[in-house]
Amino acid sequence: MASAGNYAKIRRRIRNDRMYYAMFLPVLLFVLVFNYVPMLGVSLAFFKFTPFAQKFIGFDNFADLFFGIKSAHFWKAFGNTLFLSIGNLVLATVFSVVVALLLNELVSRKTKGFMQTVLYLPHFMSWVVVASIFTLILSPQGGLVNTILEKFGIEPTYFLAQKKWWTPIFLFIARWKETGWGTIIYLAALSGINPELYEAAEVDGAGKWKQVFLVTLPAITTTILIVFILNLGKVMNIFESVFVLQNPNVYDVGDVLTTFAYRVGVQQGNYGIGTAIDLFKSFIGLFLVLGTDAVNRKIRGSSVL
């Protein structure tokens, strides 16, 4: 119960600490303007924009997306979003865990350090830089890959403009860029495993493989799940990586909801439809995280969130 005395006390404390509030003001202001004000704009999803006015149209934008002229492209982009980013997330988990396990087995600390340096490097390159590197390497005009293929008498191919090549190349490039960085968290988890566990396993006659499956993996399962579920929350946001690699030739396999929303919403000025796509995307993202966590809770009896 807050008595008058308590109020006075709190008021005094606030006055005493006013410097802190003043120091926090810029942060608060920026968050308010750049994060909270746009949240109010979510209502745009329920409006129709014409050059001179906006009109409330309820769920018509969604109906338009789900069943209208744009629906074919919308559902395709939705499928691509799920496939590309969840595919990427699964590959990321597998590759980073395996590479972390292998790095952890390196005896020479120098080799390990060197490998880590090289593997982490592409994380700091922008997606534009990485896409540029591979656009050059895969170029049909004298790119490295096509030059090699030509030595074997194979005609040059414009890989990034072909539907059958685009998806595997996208997934490969994403792994090239981020596998190393992904190992950091697993390496940290691996270094926390008690070495006595391995000794005990060895005494019990467990070989290297058995040790991996009976000691190492169980010890880092929680880390793997946390990383997986946290990243699952971001899968619907996939934008830059796709945007810099896609071209109109491969929209069928390489257009995702964010790039679709960008073209429709920002470039063509259909703010209502663009926001509706965004909102739909956020709901799916939330659903994915809560759903996975629910499954995880059923299986392991504890939530990671």
Added chain:
Amino acid sequence: MKEVFSFRNGRAPRSAFRILNAFIMLALLVTMLIPLLKVLSDSFDRTTVYGLNFWPRNWSIEAYKSIFVNPNLRKPLLVSIVTTVLGTALGLTMATLGAYVLRQRKLVGRNFFAKFIFITMIFNGGLIPTFLTLKTLGMTNTLWAVLLPASVNVFNMILMRNFFEQIPESLFESAEMDGATPPQVFRSIVLPLSTAALASIGLFFAVEYWNEFFRYVMYISDTDLYNFQIKLRDLILSEQNINDPAIVGHANMVKNAAVIVAMLPFFVIYPFAQRYFIAGVTMGAVKE
């Protein structure tokens, strides 16, 4: 553990594993480095059609010269440098101020502030509402749209707060006893004790601002304000539409050189800075 050679004790499988592992590492190394080396080599190579060589056949540094001389490319480079410097300074200011206040356990409303900020990690207005907000503020087609929104980075603020929380409470108490105001404590105790954190998180901000692409795509259409990343993408997608006659014949070389320049700053500092980056990541992972 004793390491006596004996087939029965599993020494052989283990060494077989080590050899296999070495091969895998080698394959990884080649996969990581070949694309980079090829681009690096070609950036110095005047040859019009590249081959399988990893060393320039017609050595030339003209491509790099043209990047620094041709206003088409020099201007974006300057934009990148200026926004990176200003953005990092601004980002560090926000991160340290925010972290310092969030660290004050007894502050009335601290929990509210923390939640108010952390919520933005999960929820956001999305592409178009954010675009329209910035447009209403008159920030689209100005570099403010790039500098300001990116300066409050919740993740970096959490990292910074975790660093700050390692500073012993007694230092604060004795400073307060001596009558130091919060800004004084901030300036003379917190900041000097956090140079490692400032370096680490400063690097995070610098990488982010240098690599910024999304916000330029979204908010900036004025080509005079393009940064080097956007310019690089234009260059790569273009088929020799550079107007400078001195480099028309070397368009390929310029493309390769532009890639190198776009990642150069971090190649230079990365070997020294790696531990700061990793410190940042593991801090965040362990503490959260």
